[in-house]
Amino acid sequence: MFTGMLRIRRRKHLATFGLVCIIMFLLYEIHQLRNLDSPEEGRREAAPESRLHTNNDSPKTQKLSKGAKKKSRSSEADDIAWELIEKYRLMEEDRLPLDVSPWQVAGKWVNAREIMPDFVPELVSVLKAMAFEKVIHADIAPRGTQLKLLLTFKGGQKVLFKPKWFERDQVIAGQPYAGQDRHNGEIAAFHLSRILGFRKTPIAVGRYLNLETEIIPVAAPRLLETFFTKDNNTCFYGKCYYCKGKESGACAKKTIMEGTVVLWIAHKxxxxxxxxxxxxxxxxxxxxxxxxxxxxxxxxxxxxxxxxxxxxxxxxxxxxxxxxxxxxxxxxxxxxxxxxxxxxxxxxxxxxxxxxxxxxxxxxxxxxxxxxxxxxxxxxxxxxxxxxxxxxxxxxxxxxxxxxxxxxxxxxxxxxxxxxxxxxxxxxxxxxxxxxxxxxxxxxxxxxxxxx
Missing domain, CATH: 1.10.1070 (Phosphatidylinositol 3-kinase Catalytic Subunit; Chain A, Domain 5)
Incomplete structure (x- = not known):
């Protein structure tokens, strides 16, 4: 009786094993069929040949070609992006010697057709100086409809300072020219001009200014009289077309104001x-x-x-x-x-x-x-x-x-x-x-x- 039970169990195990084998075989066949409809990673090398296919190709071949072409474009975009990043990114080791004026270097870059050459490793030194150089004088900007400051750095270089008005994720609705200036837009525009090969946009970089210690002590009287305090924050409204007093003023967070510094171009x-x-x-x-x-x-x-x-x-x-x-x-x-x-x-x-x-x-x-x-x-x-x-x-x-x-x-x-x-x-x-x-x-x- 015990032997009979063993035979019955063995037959059940054999049947189960056989069923598992059949299922695995069917799954394998399904997998193979699917591979025919989707290009494998290793077929990327065949992408250039996809342009040779005509409308007489079978639907399956056309599907393979489209998939390979899509992957090839993605790979090409990766390569181009990497090359451009390597070309235009700013490297700390490219800084100028301490005895060389970044303002003189940047001034020599300007000619009739560009603000700066296509490749200038020294740009990192100019941007660093703009972001951290000592301010020796602050005044109202001489022109424009928007609020900005005219700052003079140690060494005599002039720059414009545009204050922050909006958070990065704030959407400006209405007319396409609505709202105050976006200070971060000046920075993005400068680097975008470099990437596009135009190089016709003034050099710009972000900066944090301490209004109490960096601006007020060196401010011109006509600028100083526009400073005020609101909710324990230091503010100013300056003078411009849209500067209408305290209600139009820009405020720091306590005393620290974020903004953008734009290099002044001396040419008339x-x-x-x-x-x-x-x-x-x-x-x-x-x-x-x-x-x-x-x-x-x-x-x-x-x-x-x-x-x-x-x-x-x-x-x-x-x-x-x-x-x-x-x-x-x-x-x-x-x-x-x-x-x-x-x-x-x-x-x-x-x-x-x-x-x-x-x-x-x-x-x-x-x-x-x-x-x-x-x-x-x-x-x-x-x-x-x-x-x-x-x-x-x-x-x-x-x-x-x-x-x-x-x-x-x-x-x-x-x-x-x-x-x-x-x-x-x-x-x-x-x-x-x-x-x-x-x-x-x-x-x-x-x-x-x-x-x-």
């Missing part, structure tokens, strides 16, 4: 009205807002004919302003005594106000003229697929008031790059690439390079 500048400026009057639109062919009107003006360098600068600036969300470029300035001067990208405080809104009208010079520098297009191609946000985030981490931008603003930058590329592609469809791109020289533009 000449002011021009921007052709695509807004009316700033409710229910009244500017001519460019109602005339689709407004660019033809602009091209009749001598300084923009050709099209000239000035118009291409305006279009570059429109792309820059669209990326940062600055719809307040009503005037622009150039160097008065430097031939073929660039359009200097000053006053970028009305930026990074609303990460949820993309103000397409800022791009009017681009989509109405359908002209663009080839170099600008090439750089935008490099910065798509999330590269711009990653590079800028890494570079901004160096700043004393980091984090400078929220994740939402970084994502908005990446979204806007893609939208600019779509506008360019629409222009190419309308006019053809040979009539869109300027400054191409002997470079051959192949359609494979225009893939958005």
């Amino acid at each position: 500048m000449q002011l021009f009205r921007h052709p695509w400026s807004r009316t700033y009057i409710q229910n009244k639109k500017a001519k460019w807002e109602v005339e689709d062919k407004f660019c033809d009107r602009v091209l009749q003006i001598d300084m923009y004919k050709g099209p000239g360098v000035r118009l291409l600068d305006i279009i570059d600036t429109a792309i820059f302003d669209y990326l940062i969300g600055n719809a307040d470029r009503h005037h622009y300035e150039i160097f008065q005594y430097l031939p073929d001067s660039m359009l200097i990208m000053l006053d970028n405080g009305k930026s990074f106000g609303n990460p949820y809104h993309d103000e397409r009208s800022i791009l009017a010079p681009l989509y109405q003229c359908c002209l663009l520098r080839w170099a600008t297009f090439e750089r935008l191609r490099l910065l798509r697929n999330g590269v711009m946000g990653r590079v800028l985030e890494s570079i901004l981490s160096f700043d004393p008031i980091s984090p400078v931008l929220t994740t939402l603003h970084l994502r908005a930058l990446d979204r806007r790059v893609a939208q600019i590329m779509l506008v360019v592609m629409q222009c190419i469809k309308q006019k053809g690439e040979s009539k869109v791109f300027m400054e191409v020289g002997d470079k051959v533009i192949s359609k494979k390079h225009l893939d958005p």
Whole structure:
């Protein structure tokens, strides 16, 4: 009887074992079938061949090609982001010798077409000096509609100080030019200009100032009389178009005020009205807002004919302003005594106000003229697929008031790059690439390079 029971149990174990084997075999077969529909990691090398597939390929082959291409783009974006971060990040070991003035070094960088060269390791010393140098005099800024201070550092260098008004995550609703200046926007704009290859934005860095010990003892009488105390915080309202007394004042946290320092450019500048400026009057639109062919009107003006360098600068600036969300470029300035001067990208405080809104009208010079520098297009191609946000985030981490931008603003930058590329592609469809791109020289533009 005992032997019979053992035989019965053995048969049950054999049956169970057989069932397990069948289940494992079926799972293996299912796994193999799934692998046919999704590319393996090891197939990434085949991505370049995906461009050779035609519409006659089987659906399964097309699916494999799309997956490999997507992974290849991701890998390429990683490589580009890393290279740009390595190029533009700030290294402590690149600091200037103590006997070299950072102000003299920065002053020599400026020429007719750029604020600074593409690669300057000494930039870290200039930014450090701006963030920590002793203030020997503080006064009211000589111009502008927004509250700011004119500071003089030891060594005689002048800078503008823009105070903090908003927290990083505060969304500025209303008109795209609404609200006070965002001090952090000046910092982000400066480094974004470097990444884009423009380098037309004044050098800017974050700084914490102790108003009681660093500003009040060296303040000019006309500035000093605007200081007051509110809720145990030291405040001032200065003098400017929108400075209306204590109700418009900026306040520190106790005595410490966060803000941005912008390096003063010594060259004399000449002011021009921007052709695509807004009316700033409710229910009244500017001519460019109602005339689709407004660019033809602009091209009749001598300084923009050709099209000239000035118009291409305006279009570059429109792309820059669209990326940062600055719809307040009503005037622009150039160097008065430097031939073929660039359009200097000053006053970028009305930026990074609303990460949820993309103000397409800022791009009017681009989509109405359908002209663009080839170099600008090439750089935008490099910065798509999330590269711009990653590079800028890494570079901004160096700043004393980091984090400078929220994740939402970084994502908005990446979204806007893609939208600019779509506008360019629409222009190419309308006019053809040979009539869109300027400054191409002997470079051959192949359609494979225009893939958005």
